[in-house]
Amino acid sequence: MASIETISQPQAQDIILDIRHPDETEQRPLVWTGNKIICLPFFQIVKHFDELDRQQSYLLYCEKGIMSRLHADSMQKNGFAKIAVFIPLR
16 A cells, blocks of 8 residues: 555545545535535545545545545545545544
8 A cells, every 4th residue: 555644634625535434424524614625425435536626635534534545545446646544632
């Protein structure tokens, strides 16, 4: 697996991809001001690769960071240039 950076403080241009299951996002919505958040469940992310800008900076978010890291690796292998895992400071 390629080296995937972990980010806790996003830049203004970063888009956060919340890849948790819809039940999780409904029960515990990710609230983060200053960045666009797109809810895109991990089991659908591959289907949406062609709709996402491969030059855009994306931060993948899930509860523990494991699914985010796996899918960030997959996105890198599919030509996405700026991918990282988002783990907010609590």
